Amino acid sequence: MAKFLVEKSGPLQGEIEISGSKNAVLPIMAAALLTEEKCEIMDVPVLRDVDVMCKLLSSIGSEVKEDYINNLIEIQTKSIIAEEAPYELVKKMRASILVMGPLLAKTGKAKIALPGGCAIGARPIDLHLKGFQALGAEIVEGHGYVEARADKLVGCNVYLDFPSVGATENIMMAAVLAEGITVIENVAEEPEIVDLANFLNKMGAKIKGAGTDTIKIEGVEKLHGTKHAVIPDRIETGTFMVAAAITRGNVLIKNVVPDHVKPVIAKLKECGAVIEDSDEGMRVRGDINPLISTDIKTLPYPGFPTDMQSQFMAFLTTVAGASVVIETVFENRYMHIGELNRMGANIKIEGRSAIIQGDRKLQGAQVISTDLRAGAALVLAGLMAEGTTEISEVYHIERGYADFIRKFKALGAKITRMEE
Numbered sequence: 254m255a256k257f258l259v260e261k262s263g264p265l266q267g268e269i270e271i272s273g274s275k276n277a278v279l280p281i282m283a284a285a286l287l288t289e290e291k292c293e294i295m296d297v298p299v300l301r302d303v304d305v306m307c308k309l310l311s312s313i314g315s316e317v318k319e320d321y322i323n324n325l326i327e328i329q330t331k332s333i334i335a336e337e338a339p340y341e342l343v344k345k346m347r348a349s350i351l352v353m354g355p356l357l358a359k360t361g362k363a364k365i366a367l368p369g370g371c372a373i374g375a376r377p378i379d380l381h382l383k384g385f386q387a388l389g390a391e392i393v394e395g396h397g398y399v400e401a402r403a404d405k406l407v408g409c410n411v412y413l414d415f416p417s418v419g420a421t422e423n424i425m426m427a428a429v430l431a432e433g434i435t436v437i438e439n440v441a442e443e444p445e446i447v448d449l450a451n452f453l454n455k456m457g458a459k460i461k462g463a464g465t466d467t468i469k470i471e472g473v474e475k476l477h478g479t480k481h482a483v484i485p486d487r488i489e490t491g492t493f494m495v496a497a498a499i500t501r502g503n504v505l506i507k508n509v510v511p512d513h514v515k516p517v518i519a520k521l522k523e524c525g526a527v528i529e530d531s532d533e534g535m536r537v538r539g540d541i542n543p544l545i546s547t548d549i550k551t552l553p554y555p556g557f558p559t560d561m562q563s564q565f566m567a568f569l570t571t572v573a574g575a576s577v578v579i580e581t582v583f584e585n586r587y588m589h590i591g592e593l594n595r596m597g598a599n600i601k602i603e604g605r606s607a608i609i610q611g612d613r614k615l616q617g618a619q620v621i622s623t624d625l626r627a628g629a630a631l632v633l634a635g636l637m638a639e640g641t642t643e644i645s646e647v648y649h650i651e652r653g654y655a656d657f658i659r660k661f662k663a664l665g666a667k668i669t670r671m672e673e
């Protein structure tokens with residue numbers, strides 16, 4: 254298993270280019286199952302999760318051509334040979350469940366291993382299933398699997414109890430080929446939902462309202478192949494914004510959509526960072542003003558993203574004053590706190606809140622990356638810690654950050670990957 258070794262690094266300087274979005278490309282790849290024709294997906298990030306999705310689609314019957322040098326994937330599914338996402342793949346990547354909607358729509362049948370919980374929460378899929386049921390599917394659970402079956406799907410009204418990203422995507426993909434009109438209310442408004450809807454509409458779907466709290470889908474008989482470039486990864490963008498700020502650096506981040514990172518921009522500015530937009534990209538400067546504390550509450554988009562909570566918390570340990578972070582999206586997304594405290598942070602958990610004392614002098618230590626963003630937070634803390642930070646279980650980080658080490662090194666970070 255690989256480890257990262259991180260040394261205290263000077264202010265990060267220079268420029269980097271953000272890759273395509275992990276959370277946009279995965280549902281888009283799953284949506285390619287909805288046509289027999291070829292789909293060409295561009296600006297694909299080279300990630301472990303993308304590789305798992307390629308394997309999953311191949312096992313379902315897709316012909317998948319990966320051209321990672323050009324960040325391109327072609328998917329063509331002339332016939333579906335297995336309407337199933339097996340446990341071996343679902344346990345590696347929860348987003349495997351996103352094939353359920355397309356399989357159900359295309360074949361009237363979908364069986365997936367129940368994903369279970371992970372390091373950030375229980376993560377049930379009841380809302381996905383509620384949507385499939387409303388569309389007319391029968392749901393059967395047993396032996397760690399869940400199966401949905403329907404002779405035909407019929408448009409319906411669905412109200413989501415919580416604006417779940419995955420449920421919105423799965424139900425949307427199931428409804429595009431249903432008979433009649435589907436209205437999904439209280440849906441997620443994330444940019445990745447809009448990117449998926451744009452992809453589906455290019456395939457011939459009739460989806461309106463993506464990016465608002467209500468999505469209306471007029472079912473069509475057939476979808477066709479298309480070409481699509483994936484949006485830039487807003488969480489990778491946010492991570493490098495925080496990297497610039499935490500090291501009191503000056504970094505130009507290219508290929509960004511500033512609108513998608515508004516809450517991160519707002520919070521970094523509150524802390525004293527300077528952020529300048531230009532045609533070239535977004536420049537983040539932590540070297541101009543003294544940096545101070547702020548409070549954060551994670552919320553569904555357009556609120557502060559839960560996927561940026563741990564990285565921002567690492568930053569808050571280094572600024573003047575105390576901060577409060579409230580995690581409202583996942584019930585257990587604080588596994589990084591114990592690891593940050595091992596590095597000299599002073600963070601206490603009170604229910605769903607974390608109280609962070611700032612101005613800590615961090616020290617390198619052996620720590621564990623418990624999930625993708627927790628791992629990123631430990632790397633950021635390691636850049637400010639005296640001595641060496643040895644981060645294990647970095648396969649989590651490699652699941653979702655493309656070219657992570659090279660990008661950090663390009664900015665002057667002292668980070669190396671070590672194979673044990």
Ligand SMILES: CC(=O)N[C@H]1[C@@H](OP(=O)(O)OP(=O)(O)OC[C@H]2O[C@@H](n3ccc(=O)[nH]c3=O)[C@H](O)[C@@H]2O)O[C@H](CO)[C@@H](O)[C@@H]1O
Pocket residue numbers: 275276277279348374375376377378379380381382415416417418419420441445559560582583584
């Ligand atoms: C591949 C991908 O895009 N992953 C993102 C997606 O995950 P994911 O789609 O799994 O996240 P959801 O928006 O579904 O989950 C949000 C909350 O809703 C709950 N819930 C969800 C579905 C359900 O049927 N029942 C239920 O109770 C979850 O347990 C969680 O507490 O959105 C999350 C929230 O922005 C991000 O952190 C993940 O990076």
Ligand SMILES: C=C(OP(=O)(O)O)C(=O)O
Pocket residue numbers: 276347348373560625626653
């Ligand atoms: C939680 C995340 O991803 P996933 O839903 O794939 O676990 C993430 O990207 O931070």
